Structure formats: C-alpha cells, structure tokens
Amino acid sequence: MRFVVLDINIVANYICLCLIDAGDTPSVLKLHKLLYYVQSWYLALNGEPMFDEKFQAWVHGPVSRVIYNRFKDSKSMYSQIDIEDLDIVDLEQEFLSIPEEAKEHIENVLESYGDLSGVELERLTHKEDPWIKARVGIPKYERSENYISEDEMKKYYEEMITVE
Template structure:
C-alpha cells in the first residue's frame, strides 16, 4: 500500500508546486474518494482534524516550515501507486485541483468528517487539536454523497 508521501509526490509531479495547505487537502480528498471508488484506503497514514482542515501529520513533518512545496521537497515515490490509485488521484485533481488552499480548507470545514472529529474531541472551530478523522467516517460521508447524487 502506498503512503501519503507517495500520494503527495504524485500530486506534485502532476500539478506542480503548491502551498503545503493545498497539498494536505488534496491528499485528504484523494484518500476520501479512493475509499469510495475502490473500497479501500489509498494510504494508511493517520489524518487529523486540525484547525485549518484535515492534515496527515506524517506529511506535515516533511514540509513543516515551508509555505510552498515541490516534488523535490517530498521523499515519496509516485511509482509506488498502482493505476487505480493514480486514476483516483487524477480525478480528485481534475475536480479540486483548481481550487485554492483556503477554499479547500473552508470546504472541509463544512463536511461531516472534520466537523464530527473536532466536535467529539471538544475542540472549538480554530482551537489547535489532533483529533483523528476516522477512515470509517470518511468512507461513510463521501459514499453518502455518491448515493445522494443517484
């Protein structure tokens, strides 16, 4: 199974340099939609409900202190991804890739997985915290969005 660093490397290879915050949100959405489309996680790395939206701490440790990141900053290997994983990420980039970091952050703030993780941990909207967004809550929410469209 790929790691979030592999997903981040692939995203940066495809989309070019971007803000660290945008990269975090794109990795989150790639994980979310891949779980719906392929019925399995894209990566096992933990995702937490930070004040500015979902964050994979293992990715954060790599880009901490950088505003903009490029593929040379991330020690992941895009070749670790299989064709189905790349297809999921490509679809996420097509839909979310033109949105800015703050727009993506605001979007996640309106979605149940982030809201519920923070609420369960007793965190105020902008209070720092490391509550986990469970893979089950992600899969349930995004799968529900596909059901609502049908």
C-alpha cells in the same frame, strides 16, 4: 481493485508533480487537503484506504502528521512546494510503484479539486461531517489532534456518490 497500501509520501509527490506539471505550485495546506480527498474518495469507492495514514482535525482542516513533519522545518502551511522540495531520488522508480488504477483515482480527484486553493479546500472541509464530527466540543480556533474517522470519511463520501 486491491493493491499494496501506498506510502503517503509517494502519493504526495505524485500529487505535487501533477499540479506542478499543470502550472500550479501547491501550498503545503493544499497538499494536505488533496491527500485527504484522495483518501476519502478512495475509501468511498473501494471500501479501503489507498495509503496507511490517518488525518487529524486541525484548525485549518484535515492534516496528515507524516506530511506535516516532512515539511515543518522548511515550510509553513501556506508555503509553496517546489519540485526541489520533494527530494525524489528516483522519479521513474517511485512512480512505477503506483498502480495505474491509483494514478487514475488521484488524477480524478485533482480534476475535481485541483483548481481550488488551499484556503478554498480548507473552507470546503470545514463544511463536511468527518472534520466537523472529529472536532465536536473543541472551540473553533483551538488546536486538536483528534483523528478523523475513516468510517466517517467513507460513509460521508459514499452518501455523496448516491446523491450525484
């Protein structure tokens, strides 16, 4: 089902609040990876992105520049995100803007990946083709701002669906 493309910050807030509600305090690193998996699986299942944001193939895995910029002045990648960090003006209004199908998709991704730490998620993304292909020719610990192809994300996770 198609809906208006969501703002990545609203999706990030929803992910964080779901995790906090479940007793987890997510790190910035974990948030980046979960957003990546939300987008990847959405592309595979629906053929289009949930939100209009690309991921870069950083040393520590996929990173959204928008989310990085949001937290860079107050948080490191390993810092925990608390509810106060989310700066939500109107929680009810913000979450009403997320269609139920999108919430269900996000919650399904959290069910699959939410118990993993940011470092575990980083290791997982490092084994997957979309991140690997975006970093071809780049030394292991060298910075990169190469974008991870949404076509590669879609293709890779579609193939995972057919394997399962």
